[in-house]
Amino acid sequence: LAKTTQPISMDSYEGQEVNITCSHNNIATNDYITWYQQFPSQGPRFIIQGYKTKVTNEVASLFIPADRKSSTLSLPRVSLSDTAVYYCLVGDMGSGNTGKLIFGQGTTLQVKP
Amino acid sequence: EAGVAQSPRYKIIEKRQSVAFWCNPISGHATLYWYQQILGQGPKLLIQFQNNGVVDDSQLPKDRFSAERLKGVDSTLKIQPAKLEDSAVYLCASSSRLGSDTQYFGPGTRLTVL
Numbered sequence: 001l002a003k004t005t006q007p008i009s010m011d012s013y014e015g016q017e018v019n020i021t022c023s024h025n026n027i028a029t030n031d032y033i034t035w036y037q038q039f040p041s042q043g044p045r046f047i048i049q050g051y052k053t054k055v056t057n058e059v060a061s062l063f064i065p066a067d068r069k070s071s072t073l074s075l076p077r078v079s080l081s082d083t084a085v086y087y088c089l090v091g092d093m094g095s096g097n098t099g100k101l102i103f104g105q106g107t108t109l110q111v112k113p
Numbered sequence: 114e115a116g117v118a119q120s121p122r123y124k125i126i127e128k129r130q131s132v133a134f135w136c137n138p139i140s141g142h143a144t145l146y147w148y149q150q151i152l153g154q155g156p157k158l159l160i161q162f163q164n165n166g167v168v169d170d171s172q173l174p175k176d177r178f179s180a181e182r183l184k185g186v187d188s189t190l191k192i193q194p195a196k197l198e199d200s201a202v203y204l205c206a207s208s209s210r211l212g213s214d215t216q217y218f219g220p221g222t223r224l225t226v227l
Contacts, residue, residue: 041220041221042218042220042221043117043204043206043218043219043220043221044156044204044216044218045218046215046216046217049215087155100158100161100169101156101158101216102158103155103156103157104155105153105154105155106155
């Protein structure tokens with residue numbers, strides 16, 4: 001499973017777009033990139049997953065360049081309720097894999113009014 | 114759809130005592146995980162079950178930790194005896210199948226060992 005590197009913390013203001021970049025230089029061909037969000041006193045929650053190019057859902061967008069050595073989670077127009085820890089994970093989520101997740105330290109996003 | 118249930122939510126014990134945590138996964142989910150999350154760190158997988166069989170317990174301190182999922186539904190994680198460094202949040206998660214891209218986490222049990 002590839003190791004990931006992401007900023008320890010970020011600050012933003014309400015209404016701004018937030019981009020959190022994750023580095024994964026040793027990503028393997030079969031690896032997917034997955035982001036989880038964790039609020040205080042709660043378990044992590046799946047946000048988005050992608051393999052290449054761009055993925056968008058109702059919560060966020062995920063941008064993955066052609067070399068796949070990094071990825072960027074984009075949160076549009078954040079609000080105070082987006083204050084949380086965001087984890088970037090890389091691993092083989094295909095069939096035959098156990099689905100094991102290895103969490104790093106994550107990025108603590110603080111949204112200010 | 115009901116989420117992953119865990120109990121108790123909080124537990125305070127003295128070192129060398131025993132403690133047990135209970136998890137009820139989402140109905141129909143075959144895969145169940147127990148994680149330990151120490152303050153300021155990401156969750157660390159302790160053990161993974163597929164139905165009632167163990168898939169991965171490589172990071173479970175087997176001299177003091179044990180877990181079971183006898184009927185392939187609920188699961189119990191036990192610590193005996195507890196050490197100060199076991200103070201953490203214990204998270205249970207489930208997924209619909211082995212290798213699924215989405216795990217659903219419960220609220221966790223916060224354990225304090227004094």
